[in-house]
Amino acid sequence: DQQVKQNSPSLSVQEGRISILNCDYTNSMFDYFLWYKKYPAEGPTFLISISSIKDKNEDGRFTVFLNKSAKHLSLHIVPSQPGDSAVYFCAALSGGTSYGKLTFGQGTILTVHP
Amino acid sequence: NAGVTQTPKFQVLKTGQSMTLQCAQDMNHEYMSWYRQDPGMGLRLIHYSVGAGITDQGEVPNGYNVSRSTTEDFPLRLLSAAPSQTSVYFCASSNPNQPQHFGDGTRLSIL
Numbered sequence: 001d002q003q004v005k006q007n008s009p010s011l012s013v014q015e016g017r018i019s020i021l022n023c024d025y026t027n028s029m030f031d032y033f034l035w036y037k038k039y040p041a042e043g044p045t046f047l048i049s050i051s052s053i054k055d056k057n058e059d060g061r062f063t064v065f066l067n068k069s070a071k072h073l074s075l076h077i078v079p080s081q082p083g084d085s086a087v088y089f090c091a092a093l094s095g096g097t098s099y100g101k102l103t104f105g106q107g108t109i110l111t112v113h114p
Numbered sequence: 115n116a117g118v119t120q121t122p123k124f125q126v127l128k129t130g131q132s133m134t135l136q137c138a139q140d141m142n143h144e145y146m147s148w149y150r151q152d153p154g155m156g157l158r159l160i161h162y163s164v165g166a167g168i169t170d171q172g173e174v175p176n177g178y179n180v181s182r183s184t185t186e187d188f189p190l191r192l193l194s195a196a197p198s199q200t201s202v203y204f205c206a207s208s209n210p211n212q213p214q215h216f217g218d219g220t221r222l223s224i225l
Contacts, residue, residue: 004156034213043118043204043216044157089156101147101172102214104156 003027004092006105013112019077021108023090026071030092034102035064035075038087047088048075080112116140118217120205126223127195135190135220137205143215145208146188147172148180150201151219157204163188195224 005024013019023033031052036044050057050064050073057064063076077084087109091102121136139146147162149172159172163182177199179191188207192199202221206214 006156009154036216041218043206043218045216046213049213091157101159101162102149102157103173104149104158106154106156 001026002106003030004090004103004105006088006090006108008108009106010109010111013080013110015082015112015114016079019075019080019084019110019112021075021077021088021090021110023073023075023105024071025073025092027092027094027103028071029094030103032093033064033066033073034091034093035062036089036091036104037084038089038107044089077110080110082112082114085110085112118205118207118215120203120217120220122220123218124221126225127192128225129195129197131195133192133195135192135203135205135222137188137190137217138186139188139205139207139215140186141207141209141215142185143207143209144185145210145214146182147206147214148178148188148190149204149206150174151204152201160190160203192222197224200224 034049035047037047038044048062066073087107089107090105118139148160149157151157158174161180163169202219204219206216208214
């Protein structure tokens with residue numbers, strides 16, 4: 001039973017345009033969300049996070065939006081660059097849960113074309 | 115500045131063999147975790163630890179054992195390897211209220 005779902009296995013975008021990666025969750029106890037980026041043959045690296053008390057968090061080209069009522073979050077990358085081509089995972093934590101217990105989505109492969 | 119180091123990077127085992135995947139971190143992190151990544155499944159938590167001497171099960175613990183005798187090391191043991199355990203294994207560490215740092219993974223194939 002997948003509690004965190006990324007329903008788009010892949011996304012292709014032109015350089016300079018916006019990339020929007022989506023994530024849905026079913027567990028209403030989740031209250032902290034993270035995005036990780038993963039290149040081939042490397043481990044995931046932390047990108048950006050958001051607490052459930054916020055609806056937006058921005059860090060440079062990356063913005064995460066959270067819609068609690070819809071149990072949906074999205075990652076916006078503007079402008080997209082070829083170096084952003086990677087697998088993006090969203091992950092979630094529930095209140096009081098150790099950061100050692102992330103629940104991940106399946107991942108979305110982003111390809112940014114020059 | 116090693117971060118999280120996993121060894122070996124690749125391993126091929128026969129069904130029934132046992133082995134230990136090593137994980138070491140040099141950041142003095144309290145929390146350490148093991149995940150496996152399978153196609154279409156994302157990363158799933160196997161076991162985790164919130165400090166030396168303390169471990170607990172994650173989502174998919176069967177067939178795996180862990181121990182945490184030191185802050186730095188968190189080995190994952192496969193007792194009797196099965197083809198279903200073919201996967202890429204990631205170790206991660208963090209301090210409380212901080213995102214996890216991941217190692218580069220161990221690719222394990224079981225024939």
